[in-house]
Amino acid sequence: MRLVAAELVESRQILPGQWLQSFHAPELASGSRAGQFVHVRTGDCSGLVLRRPFSINTADPGTGIVTLHFRTVGRGTEWMTRVREGERLDMLGPLGRPFEVDPRSRHLLLIAGGLGMAGVRMLADEAIRDGRQVTILFGALSAAHVYPSNLLPDEVEYVVATDDGSLGHHGYVTELVQEYEAWADQAFACGPHPMLARLAALAVGRRDRLGVAKLGRKRGAGKADPLGSTTARRKSFLQVSMEQTMGCAVGACLGCTVIGVEGPLRVCREGPVFAAEEIAWPAL
Amino acid sequence: MTPKKAKSPKQVLIRFGDMRVGTDSNRSKRTPTVRKAKGAIEPADRFKAPAGRPRVETGGSAVADLGAPTAARPTLAVQAALDRIDLSVDLAPARGAPDHGGLVLDNPILVASGTFGYGVEYGEVVDVQRIGAICCKGTTLRPRAGNPPPRVTETPGGMLNAIGLQNPGVDAVIEKYGPIWQGWKVPVIVNVAGESIEDYVEVARRLDGVPGVAGIELNISCPNVGKGGLQFAIDRDAARAVTAAVRRATDLPLLVKLSPNVTDVRPIAKAIEEAGADAICAINTLSGLAVSADRTRAFLGNTYGGLSGPAIKPVALRIVYEVAQVVSIPIVAIGGVTNLDDVLDFLACGAVAVQVGTAIFADPELPVRLGDELRADCLRRGLDSYRSLIGTALPKRTGAPSAKGAEYRP
Structure with missing residues (x-):
């Protein structure tokens, strides 16, 4: 975690109301992992007192380029779209804990709803770099809101669902999951809260349902890893990236909590990635 | 004493490979852990907007400060005078x-x-x-x-x-x-x-x-x-x-x-x-x-x-x-x-x-x-x-x- 002056090198609207901005920030590009986020300071002139958290969309240590993908939802994000190339933004990052991929996982299922693509996009890069196979299931309102496939690595399988059926599967992206459930070794999701809750419900009991053998030595049999630990997350089938309105993003203000099974969890510190078992999901 | 003030002669950066050492008295006040974090931040020039591009203040003074956290670094004499001021x-x-x-x-x-x-x-x-x-x-x-x-x-x-x-x-x-x-x-x-x-x-x-x-x-x-x-x-x-x-x-x-x-x-x-x-x-x-x-x-x-x-x-x-x-x-x-x-x-x-x-x-x-x-x-x-x-x-x-x-x- 450090304060970085990131220079905007490119800004473009890739979808209606959704922007992809590239920043030159070598410290962030080389030090961050998929699932982590940055806290971006907006201009003082606009009377905005809080920073804005964004998932790191991609990070390229070679060029020092970090990209952020966001939707204009308020004055802070609108201000960001007006930043010009060459200007430097004050970013605090990388923050939060990353996705934890089991080293034995060969097939990764990434599930993104709408802007949730920004949360899992970098994991696709990391997984392909590590020689894993990646399938991205993507859900959007309509064809006009589908993330352009040319922005994804060539190696990924990209499956689209739209709510109105204008492209790909007609329905929710969660309906596609069953087809890939057996193929996937691990699943990683980011998107609207109801989507994540649905996925968490689908993932329950998967191991028994599919008859998946437990691999590896039965080390410390019966002794479970503490909930929320890196090892426990690595063994978890479904990891979700959550969002919440945020204050400090370093764990000081306790503003960005979500309710976990063992009490409140800070999205900025214990998250933004959680194993699905850690979250107290609302009953569906 | 704005952050943009011209750098004082004391702010010489000596390069030893990847390590940069600032030769100022101010730095000695920092704790070792923080010095490590600060030292990792690159100087401002690295992020300077290319010539010809309009440079707009993004409002935050920290942005200007970031690259050079001690940009307003005073000379030794000024530092001594500053140290004499009682803020306790x-x-x-x-x-x-x-x-x-x-x-x-x-x-x-x-x-x-x-x-x-x-x-x-x-x-x-x-x-x-x-x-x-x-x-x-x-x-x-x-x-x-x-x-x-x-x-x-x-x-x-x-x-x-x-x-x-x-x-x-x-x-x-x-x-x-x-x-x-x-x-x-x-x-x-x-x-x-x-x-x-x-x-x-x-x-x-x-x-x-x-x-x-x-x-x-x-x-x-x-x-x-x-x-x-x-x-x-x-x-x-x-x-x-x-x-x-x-x-x-x-x-x-x-x-x-x-x-x-x-x-x-x-x-x-x-x-x-x-x-x-x-x-x-x-x-x-x-x-x-x-x-x-x-x-x-x-x-x-x-x-x-x-x-x-x-x-x-x-x-x-x-x-x-x-x-x-x-x-x-x-x-x-x-x-x-x-x-x-x-x-x-x-x-x-x-x-x-x-x-x-x-x-x-x-x-x-x-x-x-x-x-x-x-x-x-x-x-x-x-x-x-x-x-x-x-x-x-x-x-x-x-x-x-x-x-x-x-x-x-x-």
């Missing part, structure tokens, strides 16, 4: 010298409770030892889970929060953070909240004598919890009772934090002073509300939230101004401090020290920088100490406090 302040002067229980701070810039956690969270980006004092997150007798999310939202010029005093309880705080605080130069003031006078007394008793705890800030004004908190700050007799009870329970310097959610704060402040408080902190957040995007409910999980940030600065100034005229104990001002002008405003209204709160979220280095800026401002004015800046805007009469203006209050 005793928040418990009635208790005598520091070894008799006083609370002496190196500089009058504190960080406000709830915005800086327990002081460790920002450790990677801020040199916490250079802050005047740290007020930690509100601490209660028993652990509290806090309010349901969402808990924070931004408002024009400020933010609403309804954390609900989430904390692990006083015993866990002492066990986990006490040893850390003990090793710090910066005093840590523990913010204490409770539901009853007995709660406050018990927490104070457990904090008494704990190494690393420099004082107690009595939070009798939290607007975000159903029971307890605010009820003590809106009633003169209740405020007097809880202050007196805690006073009897501990020898620690005792600060009491006032609420702005009252008709007239002056009798309450007076009662708190009479009950034996060492200092008064003003103000806590203003009670407020935000509506959800679909307008079917309140946005915050707790419905009500506390408003903080630059939006409440005028209210805080008014209350500090009023309290300063009725009490003689030190006043620590809180409310929308974002730059040196705000600090000077509060000092002019009678505060001896200032807490920075919400602004830390946008600019974590602000508290440290404000201390430096206040020092530089004193040098520019030719002052040995910042004390002559205190109370300059107060009415120039020494008689009884005026009731004039009361009719204009809402």
